[in-house]
Amino acid sequence: MKKENIKILFERYLEGKTNQEEEKIVLDYLADQTNENSEFHQVMEKVWDKQAKKTDHSAEAEQGLVQIWAKVEEREPKSHPLYAIFKYAAAIVVIISAALAWYTYQKVQKPAQIAITYFTKTTLKGEKVKLILPDSSIVYLSAGSKLIWPSRFQKGNHRNIRLEGEAFFEVKRDTTSPFVVHSGQMQTQVLGTSFNIYAYPQDHTFSVAVRTGKVSVSANSQGKMKQLSLLTPGMKLFYYLNKHNYSVGTERITDINSWIKNSFVFKDASLPNILKSLERYYNVNIELQSNQLSKCRFNATFSNKSINDVMEEIHIMSGKHIKYKIDTNTKTITVWGKGCQ
Incomplete structure (x- = not known):
């Protein structure tokens, strides 16, 4: 049988799709190809030389190995006489090696995604706290407020957080990852700046005041976010939730986050x-x-x-x-x- 056909048959074997006759062809071929000078042995050496020297003892690796052994045990010939056991042992080792190499390669090509969890901090009346976000941005959360943020921010994506209540932000600058605060139907976006948001749902009034940098404020209009204004230091925007309109005024820089003190x-x-x-x-x-x-x-x-x-x-x-x-x-x-x- 041609080598190309053997390769196809070998892939089918690992997938558990071969019949008894095809299994014997694969095992016979591999058993004959496991000497040190064989083409197959040389290919396997190259594959393993590329792998990490340190053994992977992670839970994911252990589970992968269990699955490989189960597959081999499931496909292993059951009716061969004792004299054939040693012949096929080498073939089984090759199958395990190939499967492990494939598993490791897949792991390198598709690194495991790190799960993102979300944290919530709710302050009581009379309480205010200082929080440090995963990107080193600082948040001062006022009384009766709630902040929700992820365990990590992905580079190149928006740094999204949610706020109900009042908070003052000192955002670490990152031009590739805009920092976005979602407050009900309002959205505040910056690259790196300091500003105060007042967004208690029961007050029906939303406001943003800028201490440093530039801040873009948008509101949800018929399912789409529409920019209302681009604020600079000393500017303050008021949005009236019931009337769906807004006004922009000024505020002393020192007053913007005075509640912190x-x-x-x-x-x-x-x-x-x-x-x-x-x-x-x-x-x-x-x-x-x-x-x-x-x-x-x-x-x-x-x-x-x-x-x-x-x-x-x-x-x-x-x-x-x-x-x-x-x-x-x-x-x-x-x-x-x-x-x-």
Whole structure:
């Protein structure tokens, strides 16, 4: 039989597709070809010389070897007399060697994919944490927020993470792997910069403020992401989720991440929104008992103050029209009044 036909038959043997007569042809041929000067022996030596010197004891390798032995045992001739055992032993060794060489080659050509797992960090009211991502980017996660990120980022692909709540990012620059923050229907993309995202779903307002670099902000429009604006340092974008529109303004660079150092800045903010933020920052429950106070708006900065001091400042800023009561046992603050000054 021609060598080409033997090769085809050998491949069929390893796949378990040969019949008893074809098996005998393969084994007889290989048994005759296993001396040191044979063409087949020389080919096998070259194959093994290319393999790693260190034995692979991984679980994957062990499983591969088990499968190879099972295949050989399954295809091994059962009816040969004792005198033929030694003849066919060499052929069986060749089959094992060829199969192992093929397995190792496949492993080199198609390296095993490292599984990607995802981590989630959720902060409680009154809690903030600093996180370091796999690419060495830094995230400061604010109170009542959740961040989801992968165990590793793939070079050349987007570095995708998800955020609910507020966080300040210091992103390591990588022009080949854009850093993308997904927040509901909003998407913020950068290459390397620092910026703050405010994205609490229940507040219905999304904002991005840039401290350094450039930031692209997009929104989902009829199933497609549409870029809203390209922000530079000192710029801040507000997106109103219910109205599906946005505005762009400015903010002092030093105020953008001031909350990290317990300094809370509010610009033309409504009283209900201020109270929501204070609930998260100070881990308290605030009950607003007057609809008239919803129209009150303030510009205020509270730096390293207790919640008692903050409530007293709001009381004074309103011309003492806003009243409050703090229950320290239940950590509840009741707010009422007839309006603002």
